[in-house]
Amino acid sequence: MTAFILVAGAHTGGWVWREVAAGLRDAGARAYEVTLSGMDGGGGGAAGPGVDLETHIEELVRLIDRVEGQDVVLVGHCYGIHPVRGAADRRSERISRIVNVDVGIPEDGDPALKLVPDRTDRERVLSLAREDSAGTLPAPAVEEWQRWGSVAGLPAEALARLTEQAAPQPLPTLTQPLRQSGAVAELPTAGVLCTANGSSIAVVEAMVGLGDPAFQALADQGVTFFELGTGHWPMLSAPRELVDVLLRAAAGEGHQVSATGRERPAHLRPFLMDVKERPRERTGRVDLHLPDADGPRPAVVFVHGGPVPAGARPTPRDWPAFVGYAQYAASLGAVGVTVDHRLHELTAYGRAADDIAEAIELVRADPRVDGDRVALWFVSAGGLLAADWLAAPPSWLRCVAASYPILAPLPGWGLADSRFRPAAAVRGAGRLPIVLTRVGLERPEIAVTVEEFVSAAADCGAALEVIDVPLGHHGFETIDPTDESRDAVRRAMRSVLGHLGAGTD
The missing domain is CATH 3.40.50.1820 (Alpha/Beta hydrolase fold, catalytic domain)
Incomplete structure (x- = not known):
């Protein structure tokens, strides 16, 4: 039986996966909606001292060790891909596949801050970290979520719930570099691209076709892609469709990008x-x-x-x-x-x-x-x-x-x-x-x-x-x-x- 470990992005916890987890269980899989330390939600409650990316990685490692069986699929959305990659690197023998939900693949040494799309927001995080390296980044107001990704497809009540349940993000989780030994690079990977947020299979194919070595790994045999016609939070805007994609990804399905040289870009x-x-x-x-x-x-x-x-x-x-x-x-x-x-x-x-x-x-x-x-x-x-x-x-x-x-x-x-x-x-x-x-x-x-x-x-x-x-x-x-x-x-x-x-x- 496949076990899906679902890891949320910045400011959110396991609650965002509720409908997706229920759909996976209805399909016969096991599902674990993870709420990492400091991400309890409810619009308040600062993280305890010492919570950083390493804290979140270790929490996932302990969860992986408790899950029975070998068919474990780690799913990371936005910030969540950093602890997912860190934990998978340490328990690669237990992981059958990683699924990136509307997020790229971080490299060794990348802090999660690199994912923040807006330069002003990145500078704000760095400024806050200089003032208090163990502090938190306040949760976005309802009108600020668009700065972190498209809210296309989100019903008004879902956006309101996202805002009400959001938690301050511990700054060290964003500023601490991700360290990987290289074991995680050998694991099969699926990418879920949310087209309303600007990503698509066509964009990936174009980047691979440009010939830059940094993108050639996206054409590896073990890498597949899916598209969802929604914004950056598909677990809230398109949960049923995301369930279907996760099940197909676990089965090794998806679109494989052609490697440069097979066909003229x-x-x-x-x-x-x-x-x-x-x-x-x-x-x-x-x-x-x-x-x-x-x-x-x-x-x-x-x-x-x-x-x-x-x-x-x-x-x-x-x-x-x-x-x-x-x-x-x-x-x-x-x-x-x-x-x-x-x-x-x-x-x-x-x-x-x-x-x-x-x-x-x-x-x-x-x-x-x-x-x-x-x-x-x-x-x-x-x-x-x-x-x-x-x-x-x-x-x-x-x-x-x-x-x-x-x-x-x-x-x-x-x-x-x-x-x-x-x-x-x-x-x-x-x-x-x-x-x-x-x-x-x-x-x-x-x-x-x-x-x-x-x-x-x-x-x-x-x-x-x-x-x-x-x-x-x-x-x-x-x-x-x-x-x-x-x-x-x-x-x-x-x-x-x-x-x-x-x-x-």
């Missing part, structure tokens, strides 16, 4: 159009694709998305889609510009914005570029970087374009209060032309941000042109080589160049 497939090759020059992180033209020409700067791991090769400016777009712009009389910016993790949007601003200055200073006629074209998660330029467009910026962009931070990204919110910034765009290429088969959590942007643009009278690709996917230029897709690329490019006053014949 989507971002490295050919551009959907044959474009005449133009000269290409590289300076630092910037490539210029040059037209056949005398005198300064307008420029289109293409801004990739991410995060793209620092070790990914090739880098985005050498990906077929960006080379194709830049060469296409050059073939029509403009300077096509590709840039490698340093959006290597979600916390690096500020650094990436600085890289783009620096690249633009370099481009505008080039004598072959008309520095007063520049367009910026943002792609995918690079769309958030459009916010600064929409909020206060400089005179030389003649057009902003975006292809299947993310136009508001996704839940769980920790950017809710940041400046990177194009859907809000568009109110400052005035009459700046905006060309948006929208795909009909977009991931729902991204499509919501696009519709929010379109609505905001309409409300403020922005000069928005929408080009639809009804049967297009995210990244359609290399995965949907159809006449419809090619027509959309032509229309978008000619619109952008028209706003630049560039010849497009």
Whole structure:
């Protein structure tokens, strides 16, 4: 009989698993809803002295030792994955599988604080820890849970219960590094990805396809994935569906991601159009694709998305889609510009914005570029970087374009209060032309941000042109080589160049 040990995330205890545990027992399994020290709930009661991550790991180890049989599945949600991984590392011979519920796989030496999505919240934790290293982090107010993950699907009464039962989190549980011997790495693992919180199998496949060694373990034979169309607390918003997923995970089911090399990753497939090759020059992180033209020409700067791991090769400016777009712009009389910016993790949007601003200055200073006629074209998660330029467009910026962009931070990204919110910034765009290429088969959590942007643009009278690709996917230029897709690329490019006053014949 399978025994599920269910470990909750920050500020919560075993009570959050009540419905899931009941469903597992009804299916013939055993279930243990764990409340770790200091997490008794009820909205009060500080943790006792000395409660840290090691305390929680040892409590799980003792529970594992009491559970009869060998078929033990450890389930960790959010913070809970840290004590789960620590305990599994010490009792690997007893564990048949680990299930990560809407959380990544921490590495040796990672503190749970690394999981906190918002930089301001992380700094707050560190500040509190400096004042009192053994203190606690107050439980979130009802309106603050969204900062820790999407509350999509949570009924109002469940959100109220989450707030009422939440406990202050002992700071040492968040700041103490997780130590692993390596034994846990050999255990089969399943990931439950909550799509309303911004994670999905498609995102995992994209990260593996980027070729960075840090992500190749996600394509191992013993790693599988499931999706749930809900927010960060599926045990409260979709308990029945989570029960089904846990039972299937314990049986070894789930989607396995293809390892790099079995199939060419989507971002490295050919551009959907044959474009005449133009000269290409590289300076630092910037490539210029040059037209056949005398005198300064307008420029289109293409801004990739991410995060793209620092070790990914090739880098985005050498990906077929960006080379194709830049060469296409050059073939029509403009300077096509590709840039490698340093959006290597979600916390690096500020650094990436600085890289783009620096690249633009370099481009505008080039004598072959008309520095007063520049367009910026943002792609995918690079769309958030459009916010600064929409909020206060400089005179030389003649057009902003975006292809299947993310136009508001996704839940769980920790950017809710940041400046990177194009859907809000568009109110400052005035009459700046905006060309948006929208795909009909977009991931729902991204499509919501696009519709929010379109609505905001309409409300403020922005000069928005929408080009639809009804049967297009995210990244359609290399995965949907159809006449419809090619027509959309032509229309978008000619619109952008028209706003630049560039010849497009």
